[in-house]
Amino acid sequence: xxxxxxxxxxxxxxxxxxxxxxxxxxxxxxxxxxxxxxxxxxxxxxxxxxxxxxxxxxxxxxxxxxxxxxxxxxxxxxxxxxxxxxxxxxxxxxxxxxxxxxxxxxxxxxxxxxxxxxxxxxxxxxxxxxxxxxxx
Numbered sequence: 001x002x003x004x005x006x007x008x009x010x011x012x013x014x015x016x017x018x019x020x021x022x023x024x025x026x027x028x029x030x031x032x033x034x035x036x037x038x039x040x041x042x043x044x045x046x047x048x049x050x051x052x053x054x055x056x057x058x059x060x061x062x063x064x065x066x067x068x069x070x071x072x073x074x075x076x077x078x079x080x081x082x083x084x085x086x087x088x089x090x091x092x093x094x095x096x097x098x099x100x101x102x103x104x105x106x107x108x109x110x111x112x113x114x115x116x117x118x119x120x121x122x123x124x125x126x127x128x129x130x131x132x133x134x135x136x
Contacts, residue, residue, distance in 0.1 A: 045112065
């Protein structure tokens with residue numbers, strides 16, 4: 001696992017590896033977190049089910065819930081989570097506008113196991129990037 005971290009930390013200063021609207025770095029850090037956690041974390045996190053409703057707010061909820069992982073897993077996970085949160089902030093400001101109408105609070109979403117939470121975040125990122133790819 002250590003070589004993966006070395007690569008991630010060395011690649012980070014090189015700047016964006018993906019398109020300006022949908023960089024690859026959030027995916028790298030999310031997958032690294034998923035691999036580091038494996039199935040060892042048996043906690044639950046508030047996980048939005050419908051990713052199309054209030055997408056900016058939904059992304060914000062994912063970002064906040066990542067702090068729980070950072071707190072519970074300690075320093076080894078903290079750096080990856082912190083970087084992912086910063087990347088989500090930047091990505092969210094470029095991809096979405098705030099939702100129209102009432103958006104549920106983060107605590108209004110059902111609690112799901114951490115692996116499912118991370119899979120839903122990956123699904124949200126993939127969907128957002130697919131919508132913003134240039135048409136051929």
